[in-house]
Amino acid sequence: EDLSTDNESIQEEIVNKHNELRRMVDPPGSDLLKMEWNSDAQENAQAWANKCTYQHSPQESRTIKDLRCGENLFMASYPASWSQAIQTWYDESKVFKFGSGPTTQGAVVGHYTQLVWNTTHQVGCGVAVCPNKPLKYYYVCQYCPP
Structure with a gap:
């Protein structure tokens, strides 16, 4: 399966999936901006994915035209x-409960909140195959502004 974000249909899939999920936010986020593709964020995300570090990139490397960007990572053993x-x-x-945060102590919700953050309206992603890792498929999306 082609996962390359150079492929326009993949870019569309990513943007459409984000917008579809953002419409499902509870309570509804009427102020949620529609997501669109950002090729500078894609370039940054791809460059970071290629490093196969499996940790977040330095904040300063996620700045596009003075705009800070957030980041989500995903790893898989198969090409998800x-x-x-x-x-x-x-x-x-x-x-996650709107207004109060995680519903259980230690729950991870940062990927979700980044995905539905109301002022975020640009996304760019990249994927790399990292053969020396057990989860060798490494996905990176950057969100601007975070």
């Missing part, structure tokens, strides 16, 4: 679709 990766981030919403 972009929609699956993005859905995994969204699924953290099950342990």
Whole structure:
């Protein structure tokens, strides 16, 4: 399966999946901006994915035209679709309550909140195959502004 974000249909899949999930936010986020593709963020995300570090990139490397960007990471042992990766981030919403945060102590919700952050309206992603890692498929999305 082609996962390359140079492929326009993959870019569309990523943007459409984000917008579809953002429409499902509870309570509804009427002020949520529609997501669009950012090729500078894609370039940064791809460059970081290629390093296969499996940790977040330095904040200063996620700045585009003076705009800071956030970041989500996903790793898989198989070539998961972009929609699956993005859905995994969204699924953290099950342990998140609007207005009060995580519903269980230590719950990870940062990927979800990044995905649905109301002022974020640009996304760019990249993927790399890292043969020396057990989870060799490494997905990176950057969100501007965070």
